[in-house]
Amino acid sequence: MIFAAILAGGSGSRMGNIEKPKQFLTLGSKPILIHTIEKFSIVNSFEKIIVLTPKNFLSHTKDLIKKYIEDSDNIVVIEGGNLRNDTIMNAIDYINDNFQIDDDSIIVSHDSVRPFVTYRIIEENIEFCKEYGACDTVIPATDTIVESNKDNKISAIPLRDNLYQGQTPQTFKINKLAKLYKNINDDDKNKLTDACKIFVLNNEDVYLVNGDVTNIKITYPYDLKVADAILKDQV
């Protein structure tokens, strides 16, 4: 069984003083979140597409899905957690409560604010995860990456050839992810901004799937302008 988890838990503090979290902002003719859900809707593999939002946006999200998505039978909206990994664990709890999964069952987790994910990327995530147990979507780093630990000075410039910019989806065998997450202490849990790091900290392999430069994350107001340009180019 394969599940999708659309992570729409963020409150969008980096977007400046706006009323709505960024996943609910309009891009073209509909909310960003709807664009994202649509990309998963056209993939037939999913037992359930689980959308995770802040508590006070649950009914709004359900209304939007009813309004924009024609066939929404396999979509469910539940509450997300405070941190990214809490949100993923909420999805896993929901799956365990409602389905009989086994060790080959897979969760494809994806940022709700990456509306330009492609069918090819989602399919490759599923394939790679089936084969390897975990995978991450990345593109080669185009910028030089600079490390600075303190004092506003450069401490290192790692070799760019080995560096990638992480995107999503990030895809995992569900039971393995849940088991590895339990191995991590609370301190480390709070520092985890990334689900793949659960595997890396446990010395487990995570394979790389080729993402796409257009698979951007809409974080800042500037990104919304870029997103509009990408959208116009696709229509």
Add this chain to the structure above:
Amino acid sequence: MIFAAILAGGSGSRMGNIEKPKQFLTLGSKPILIHTIEKFSIVNSFEKIIVLTPKNFLSHTKDLIKKYIEDSDNIVVIEGGNLRNDTIMNAIDYINDNFQIDDDSIIVSHDSVRPFVTYRIIEENIEFCKEYGACDTVIPATDTIVESNKDNKISAIPLRDNLYQGQTPQTFKINKLAKLYKNINDDDKNKLTDACKIFVLNNEDVYLVNGDVTNIKITYPYDLKVADAILKDQV
């Protein structure tokens, strides 16, 4: 004395099958390179703005500057090198051949394909370099950065809080840069994709200047669409 080096040496192989290097592509009403030169032209500090291009584009570049830049007396076009640092060293050779510099003389090096650099960023580069000897323009990394050494697997996910995406300008005391570059063996020289790394490899401090998300590098066709969106937003 303060000099600018606009690095237009690249042949733009990542842009796909196009006739012209990317710095000569049109953005809005004029070539990208001209936008970039204009940003430096309005800063009064420069003794000379040195534009470095491939040999076969020298006269074309001179023609463009004549056509688009009203007051071009302090602009000179010379040949760049094969690698980024060769190009910077060509600029330094030119400076030494034509000016009497001292240990406080500064070179502000900048990618010709970053046309949205701001007056504020250039001024802060000059200030920080005067104070510290070298500085680099960066923004906090927004994407998770993933390291992979082999086998298409993740080898590490460094803590994002310490990571920055490098932009340009990169600004240096000229004599110090030239001296440190001589300390590096040829093997390491060929691996240097970044001028700041000359300082880092010599355990010399490089200070960070805040860049801007719009200070993008136009590398891929996709970036040109983003650039158009930024330009429209600024007009």
